[in-house]
Amino acid sequence: MNTLASPAQLRASFFRWALFMVPLVLLVGFAAGQLGGPDTPWFAALEKPALFPPSIVFPIVWTTLFVLIGLALAMVASAWGAVGRGVALVVFAIHFVVTQGWTLVFFGLQDMFAGLMVLGFGIASLLIALAFIARVRRTAALLLLPYLAWLCFAGVLNYQFIVENPDGGPRGMSGAATRVEL
Template sequence: MNILASKAQLRASFLRWSLFLVPLTVLLGFTSGQFGSPDTAWFQSLNKPSIFPPPAAFGIVWSIIYVLIGFALAMVVSAWGAYGRGLAIIVFALHFIGNLAWTPVFFGMQNMTAALAVMGYVVVTLLGVMYVFWRVRKVAALLLVPYLCWGIFATVLNYQFIVENPDGGDTNESGAVESFKL
């Protein structure tokens, strides 16, 4: 048997990668959130679906999910010599771009339909990430299960926003929201 690294070396590598990737993942998620906000007049004017959770839940849930994503990625990145490691990192990077794009598309561009497409991409590519992570480190794939559940919920929630606001929550050029009910 040819061993590339001892278990102690792999644990040390995982620790180092975790100390880098967990904060980086959280920081990237936070930075993405700065390109749009639920505090806009547009979002405040939208009819909220019945499944819309309290606004504080989003910050809590996403913080936990980004930490789990960071640990899962650290497990894969630190798996030196594991078959499929490089592919798993590439698939993750392509997936994570979609994750980071959703907030700017939904809140920044105020485009719920495009945001729904982004969420579809996120969920489908997350399944691919989980598959390639599973081949490298099974625990890494399992750490992404809460993310998958939340991603599916977010997709349904995004769809419900479209259903509740068929006009797209359009604003006029001054930014003032007009809403008329007959």
């Protein structure tokens, strides 16, 4: 026998990893979304760029991307013995955790410029992660290309928000009411 695992065992390993990775990625994305969101008076008062899509697009796209990310990571994680497997997973994990901080920076801290820097890091670090992932499983890297495209779109959109709102938008609009008693 010249193989370490049968095709059935390899499929089973992938499915086990997918059952772990897809929910994990969805959970990280959901948790990041709880750190801030577009439902603030500050964001409502911003001038929206012409290319800003309808709000319903974002949860649909992100959920789809998170599932693709989870499946791609499951492909890499299930590649036992592949050279660079661990490095690819660690590099992607660092990329993903930092990039998910964009929601907090943009919506929570109301800092569009820092948000653009987070996206710039996200795009650059994803390109590095893709190089490592492609060495382990080329199909996994291909599954991540829509995510790369969306991050690039998000970067352009973030930049357009800065152009449309050069003053950073109305400051201090957290949605909290101030009560004054005389």
